[in-house]
Amino acid sequence: MQCFINIMGNNKYSNFASGYLFGIWGLMMHLVILWGVLDANFHSPIIKDLPIIKPPVGAPAKRLLLFVADGLRFRTFIENPPPYLKNVMDEHGAWGVSHTRVPTESRPGNVAIAAGVYEDPSAIFTGWKENPVDFDSVFNQSYKTWAWGSPDIVPMFAKGSETKVHGESYPAEWEDFDGSTIRLDSWVFERFSNWLETDAATVKNKTQIILFFHLLGCDTAGHASKPQSSEYLDNMKYVDQQIKEVVSKTEAFFGDNHTAYLFTADHGMTDWGSHGSGSKDETETPLVVWGAGIKNLKSRQNIEQADITPLISSLLGIPIPVNNEGVLPKQFLKLGQKAYGARALLNNIKQLVVQVTANRIQNEGISTQKHKKEQELEKNIVNIEQLLAEKKFISALKQGEKTIELAKTSLLYFRQYQRNRLMLYLTIIWVGWIAMLFLKVTGVSYHEEKPSQLLLANIGFACGVVLLLIEHKVSGSSDWRLPCYGITALVSSWLAVRTGMKLVPKLDLRNEKYPWVGILVIIFLIVTMSTGLIYRWIFGIGMLFAAAMQRILLKDSHPMLPWTAISLAVFPLLPVVEPQPRIYIVLASLVAAATTLLFNRSMSKSLKLMEALRLVTTMSICANYVDGRGWLSWIILLLTPFSIWVHSDNPKERIVGVAHGLLCPLALLSASYEPIFFLGLTAHLLCWPLHSTLSHRMTGEVRLNIQDLSRAGFLMLYTLLCFFGTGNMASISSFDPSWTRHFVTLFSPFTMAALILLKLSIPLLLVGCVSRTLVSYSIFLAVLLLGDCLALPLMYGVTSQGSWLDIGSAISRFTIAITLPCLLLLLYHLSYPLVTINLKRSSSISEKEHLV
Secondary structure (H helix, E strand, O other): OOOHHHHHHHHHHHHHHHHHHHHHHHHHHHHHHHHHHHHOOOOOOHHHHHHOOOOOOOOOOEEEEEEEEOOOHHHHHHOOOHHHHHHHHOOOOOEEEEOOOOOOOHHHHHHHHHHHHOOOOHHHHOOOHHHHHHHHOHHHHHEEEEEEEEOOHHHHHHHHOEEEEEEEEOOHHHOOOOHHHHHHHHHHHHHHHHHHHHOOOOOOOOOEEEEEEOOEEEEEEEEOOOOOHHHHHHHHHHHHHHHHHHHHHHHHHHHOOOOOEEEEEEOOOOOOOOOOOOOHHHHHEEEEEEEEEEEOOOOEEEEHHHHHHHHHHHHOOOOOOOOOOOOHHHHHOOOHHHHHHHHHHHHHHHHHHHHHHHHHHHHHHHOOOOHHHHHHHHHHHHHHHHHHOOOOOOHHHHHHHHHHHHHHHHHHHOOOOOOHHHHHHHHHHHHHHHHHHHHHHEEOOOOOOOHHHHHHHHHHHHHHHHHHHHHHHHHHHOHHHHHHHHHHHHHHHHHHHHHHHHHEEEEEEEOOOOOOHHHHHHHHHHHHHHHOOOOOOOHHHHHHHHHHHHHHHHOOOOOHHHHHHHHOOOOHHOOOOOOOOOHHHHHHHHHHHHHHHHOOOOOHHHHHHHOOOHHHHHHHHOOOOOOOOOOOOHHHHHOOHHHHOOOOOOOOHHHHHHHHHHHHHHOOOOOOOOHHHHHHHHHHHHOOHHHEEEEEEEOOOOOHHHHHHHHHHHHHHHHHHHHOOOOHHHHHOOOOOHOOOOOEEEEOOHHHHHHHHHHHHHHHHHHHHHHHHHOOHHHHHHHHHHHHHHHHHHHHHHOOOOHHHOOOOOHHHHHHHHHHHHHHHHHHHHOOHHHOHHHHHHHHHHHHHHHH
């Protein structure tokens, strides 16, 4: 024990442990803030054990056929209307647009359709192919449901409901971007034909039956060939033709005119074949409803995607799923169904009011005094019931419209009841962390902690914790989020105070003639980066400003430094990667890289031959002369570190080796000018002054000066430019399988996501390698400080209100601001083996040892 105390008392070991504890705490703070902001604005809508509201009698339909064409966007559907559904829209049914929410992915879209629940923030930790949480759905409430389709969707609804939901899926291997997309949908329609011959007779006279057709063909065709392609349109027309046959067979078999049909999509798709973000093409999906109980509406109707759930429930006369947020679109019901429509709307209101009460109890605890919003809702329900008893159905519907809007706003009110207080706690957490980080980066030790000050801080912390727990106990609230975030805020503040007792901030202003210039540079860069997250072209202005300032601040830099910065300023002004891959641009970048080999005098002939062979092989794959998906593309990717390690460990020569090594996998994952941008970024970073920053790093000086903070600002700008130099907010958060076309064709979310993450990380990895060579570790802490300051105002921009594009963009901006500095710090450490390992030197040492 004494030995352990002596070791820990050693300043070297104490600093080592302190550094790692500081890093762990910083990582925890970033995770808490990232999760906390999403939790405060998008808290899980699921409350368990809610009572089921009994549905009204007299439902118009006995069965409903639900067709979900995965990835079919409204624009393509309405510009090229399929003939059968177009006839239904004109003559028999109602149609319009179903507006989805972000993320525009298959799982949340199908859950919103069947359960009326939008994406749960906790779903990001629970995987892709399972229920994000246990939730109720129209399938659970039906008498029986048969579901056919994708193995990624159907099992999600069948799991845990095997007695009611009978699901079948085709093999996951069929989801091949090079295969026939019609095959996926034809399998589904064949299963329906088999069902008619086998199980249909068992439920011919039953009610509350649902048949769910999940049709993945359009999504797969859109990913592989884009939504403007003939493959996409042919798949849509095939689905249309098959729906016509399904309707004909259904009506012939049952023959009672009590079948309703609903056709929609879970999400749309961009022109370049991706989805996930909040653009109009991704959030607008077609909706066509016809059959039993449906009015013929010739004009376009606009509803939210979750509104489909109460519509299905009302048509079938089943209970509305308990966590549903949707509102019954009563205009779809026939005029002769006014009485039933009014009762169904009242049923929807009661179901929402149950959630209002449950959320109020969760936040305020159980009390005898109800909130005034609840009292008003209950009063309105009594009035509606009185109007129904008097058969004043039109008046009941009008009163119901007002009441359901009140129910929706009340539900939102109680779901965000704690938001302001949560955001206050999160702000304290974040400011405490930023203060602690600022002291660590700029502070110098001036005295030991005074026992009286330490005692006062500890007493204040303990009293704060006790008061929070007492307040929570007295309130009777069952929501533990407030005390948890509150205690975390106290801990963050306490650690900041403790750090302030030891350190005093002090910038090194020696050798600084004009410190105000550096301060203005830092302020301008932060403003540029914050606005650049909204307007991509601002990063072009930022790079032009950087070109001018680097000429002033970095006097020993290469003469080409400002010119390379100007060339990088062009990229944010270019269009983002376009729908069709421009392979000739990718090939041009590889030719440019090969040309640099001819003028590189420091590289040996053997290295030039190796790099030329890698470039030629990559060109052959990109030009589709060679199919790299079997093994060749993967070999190039896996051998990349080894191709870097054979280069000289001279800093600039190694960076050239890193650039050549990473260029080939980047080209295989690119569709346009991404490799050109990568080469431009490499040229710019190689122009940084090596000897001045390296000497500063090697002196062991910890205190930062203004130039260090300016360099940190430049690195932060490069970090964001790695993302926005070739894309925008939508392209970053969307998914385009054409990027992975040289590696995989089968739909594999995790493999494809890993490859896309690798593509986005390659420019960042280059910045990490260059930064490890050129700047100090303390400057990286300054990068973290600037990034965290940037995230502070952006956390208040995250909201659940506004258009889905605004909501998604605000989330993306905040997430990028808070994660990029951490990612760059991680890449700083991951780049260590890339810039230090030298296989030639290791081989030489081994050979000498052998000779000895």
